[in-house]
Amino acid sequence: MLKTVPKLNLSIPDHTILDKIGEGGMSAVYLGRQISLQRKVAIKVLKKLVMDDKSLAERFVDEAKTVALLDHPHIISIYEAKKLPSGLAYFTMPYLTHGDLGEIICTNSDHLIELLCQICDGLSHAHKHGVIHRDLKPENVLFDQFGRIKIADFGIAISKKAKRKTKETQLLGSAHYMSPEQIQSKEIDHRSDIYSLGCIIYEKLTGDHVYTAGNDFSILMSHINKPVPELPKALAVWQPIINQCLAKDPEDRYQSVEALKDALLEIRYNKTKQHQPIKAAPAWLTTLKKPAVAMGALATLAVLIMAVLWLSSSGTPPEEPVNGNLAAAVAAAADQQPEDEPEETPVDDAPLELTIGVIDTAGEGDEDAELVDLTGNLDNEQINEMSLEVTLAEAQELLSKYRLTKPKGDNAADKFQQILLEYPDHAEAQKGLNQVGVYYFRLIESKLKDQETADALKHTRSLVSYINEYNIDRSLFERQVSEVMSTTDQLVTQAVNNRRKNQRAEDYLAMAALLLPDYEYISQLRQNYQAIPYKGQRTAGPRGHQLVFMPAGSSGNLNDFQVMQSEVTVAQFKAFAGEQFADEKCHHFDKQPFFKKTWLKPPFDQADTHPVVCVSFNNARAYAEWLSQQTGDRYRLPTAQEWQYLNRAIKTAEHCDSANLAGQEIEGERKATDNPHNCSDQFVFTAPVNSYTATGNINDFNGNVAEWVSNCSAGNACAAGSSWRSGQGKTNVMLQNLPVSETHSHVGFRLIKEI
Structure with a gap:
């Protein structure tokens, strides 16, 4: 009493x-x-x-x-x-005196599923009203006098209507049933209750906690770091439920208790054999967690047996034995045992090997055990150590997910730094902070391997920001930086030698400059790389010549070369020839050579800026040899193949609006062509060089004068292209075979510089 x-x-x-x-x-x-x-x-x-x-x-x-x-x-x-x-x-x-879930162990899966579904229904109602229990454990799941589940102790529940009152440094909940996010003081939702319920299910199935250890701290760390344990093979049908309930990431759990309830009912519906009857187990008495307070031993055992009978029959609970009538209770229990008990338990309906104890009339004996620092198991130093270990575990998890320095405040670097601010000599945190850089290099290498160069550069910029912000010793990454530098040197040198810029070399060069900002050799590499000529790039040459870079064609039969932007002028040729070649008479309109008409005195007036005419192939080749001797470079006449390559690379218009061709201006010079263009370019004969530009910086390529080329298909020399005397029907691809010693008033030349 x-x-x-x-x-x-x-x-x-x-x-x-x-x-x-x-x-x-x-x-x-x-x-x-x-x-x-x-x-x-x-x-x-x-x-x-x-x-x-x-x-x-x-x-x-x-x-x-x-x-x-x-x-x-x-x-x-x-x-x-x-x-x-x-x-x-x-x-x-x-005041409920009919036990809690921690004191009974069901021996039939249907019984357990029925109880768990009632818990799901109660939690579903709470969750729909925005309430999260946060301390769900067997001791907080009570039974009323009708054997129905009653979820109790919402002492640390949170709801949408009630603001959270708990300090961030407090851990609320029970160590054996707390979700990883609750342990780590993260934002939690209803899925935290699902994790706790998963812990209860595992305990009811096996009789053991999910994780066991000598102290609460180790148990909490197990929830964060250890994998979900495997059930015995006989309980394998429950493993998917355990796995999904106890997933570390809430996104991987059941997203509602309704979904969990459906999964529980699925086990019941998929059974193919009858449930196993409850086996008598003297060991029940050893599983009782609390002594009976208000009953004698006989009454206790009677209640225990009657409770077993009720659970096994899924009916209404029997009346309590009067005056400890144990014999009657035992006889009644014996009469209700099934006669045809199978010898073996089917795998898909394994017995749960649980017993039913008697509730302590003290009721909520360890109520409010949610504050870990109030349980007496941990002192302040242990709490601080646990908080540190939780932060370290968070940091390692973020590191494994490559959340390295973003988003701010929720990344691996910030977590490690948080520890180091309080514990500057914490070796593991310092190692982790340095490891962030290693993971960045893994990201960079992965992106470069996949040719995602823009992402690689982005990660490199983030890496350098991380090194600067957290004052990381760059020498820690000497090997990785050295590899980047070595590849950069190789790629840039190769690009320079090939005279071809490429995105990979540029990306590596940009990364190397970020990683080694004070390394002078990178500046030299950048200068060399930027000096790689591009198609159409113009540079100054000797004797006033302008040279234009032309990369080799894709056919592979040509080499890179530079070509003169315009034809050799009268003044430029005069610097070489002086009074030479004055006896070589010039052909005009393909007639007999004019008496005393030479390159010095052509058949029409010319200024020094006009292209030199009336020079033979031999004269042009002699100029190339002279210029080569003057400069030390190799100059020569273009080949017919190079001419045609230039012709394809340079788009020119074949009319006198954009080239010096025969038009209406030659009305008095009918011998030039029988089919002049219908326009006028104002030049009867030659025009000053660079009068007509073309794409690619190569001027006067169409019209003005035809040009000497070598290695023609029908002989050693020929005049290529159109000139001032070309009318309609004459294209720039034409080749005119001429003797190497003949001179003509419509033929000049320009040179190639070999590279």
């Missing part, structure tokens, strides 16, 4: 205090009798020592408000919640 507790000096209107039945960190639970209704109630009272803590007091009140909003058959109800003028805050609940 329960005794009164007068020494407590606790007075609650309309209630008589009968006994103290539980105590936690911030409240105590008393057994009371409500005088007006003559019923026993559980009274939860805020401790006087914490009443002055506003945040804790508010959380206590929030519990009552939260539970009061949850009107559901599987959630414990609130009778009354008040704060007395004295400052005493309390609320009353039903």
Whole structure:
């Protein structure tokens, strides 16, 4: 019989205090009798020592408000919640004496599934109202007198309507059932309750906690770091549920308790054999977690047997034996045992090997055990160490996910730095912070391998920002930087030698410059790379010549070369020839050579800026040899193949609006052509060089004068292209075979510089 507790000096209107039945960190639970209704109630009272803590007091009140909003058959109800003028805050609940989930072990999967589905229904109702329990464990899952589940102890629940009152440094919950995100003080949602329920399911299946260790700290770390344990083969059908409930990432769990309930029912519906009957197990007595308080040994055993019978039959609970009538209870139990018990248990419906104990009439004995630092298991130093280890585990996880320096505040580097700010000599945190750079190099190498050069550069910029922001010693990455530098040198040198720029060389050069900003050799490499000529690039040559770079064609039969931008002028040829070749008479309109008409005195007036005419192939080749001797470079006449390559590379118009061709201006010079163009270019004969530009910086390529080329198909020399005397029907691709010693008033030349 329960005794009164007068020494407590606790007075609650309309209630008589009968006994103290539980105590936690911030409240105590008393057994009371409500005088007006003559019923026993559980009274939860805020401790006087914490009443002055506003945040804790508010959380206590929030519990009552939260539970009061949850009107559901599987959630414990609130009778009354008040704060007395004295400052005493309390609320009353039903006094349940029929056990909790931690004290029973089902021996049939149907029984367990039925109980778990009731928990799912209660949680579903709470979650739909925005309430997360946060401390779901077997001791908080009670039974009423009808054997129905009642989820209790919402003391640390959070809801959308109630602000979170817990300090960030506090860990609320029970170590064996806390989700990884709850342990790490991350934002949690209803999926944290699903993780806790998964822990309960595993415990009900195996009789063991998911993770066991010598202290709470090690257990918490196991939830974060250790893999989900494997069930025995006989329970393999439950493994998918355990795996999904206990997934470290909430995104990988069931996204609702309704989905979990469906998965539980699926096990029941997919069974192909009858359930196994409950086996008598003397070991039941050794599994009891709490001693009976108000009953004798015989009554205890009788209740135990009757509870087993009720669970096995899925019917209404039997009446309690009167006066400890154990014999009758045992006989009744024997009569209800199935006769044809199979010898072996089917794999798809394995017995759960659980027993049913008797509830402690103390009820909520370890209520409010949610504050880890109030359990007495950990001191402040251990709490600090645990917080450090949690942060370290977070950092390692972020590192493995390549969340290196972004987003701000939730990345590996920031987490490691957070530890180092408090513990500057923490070797593992320093190693982790340095490891961020190694992971960046892995990203960079991966992107370069996949030819995603833009991403590689982006990661390199982030890497350098990380090195600068966290004051990382660059020498730690000497090997990786050396590899980048070696490849950069190789690629740039190859590009320079090939006279071809390429994106890969440019990206490596940019990365090397970021990684080694003060390395002078990189500046030299950049200069060499930038000096690589591009198609059409013009550079100054000797004797006033301008040279244009032309890369080799794709056919592979040509080499890169530079070609003169315009034909050799009268002044340039005069610097070489002086008075030479004055006896070589010039052909005009393909007639007999004119008397005393030479390159010095052509058949028409010319200035020094006009292209030299009336020079033979031999004269042009002699000029090339002379220029080569003057400069030390190799100059020569273009080949017919090079001419045709230039002709394809340079788009020119074949009319006198954009070239010096025969048009209406030659009306008095009918001998030039019988089919002149219908336009006029204002030049009867030659025009000054560079009068007509073309794409690629090579001027006067069409018209003005035809040009000497070598290695013609029909002989050693020929005149290529059109000239001032070319009318309609004459194209720039034409080749005119001529003797190497003949001179003509419409033929000049330009030279190639070999590279």
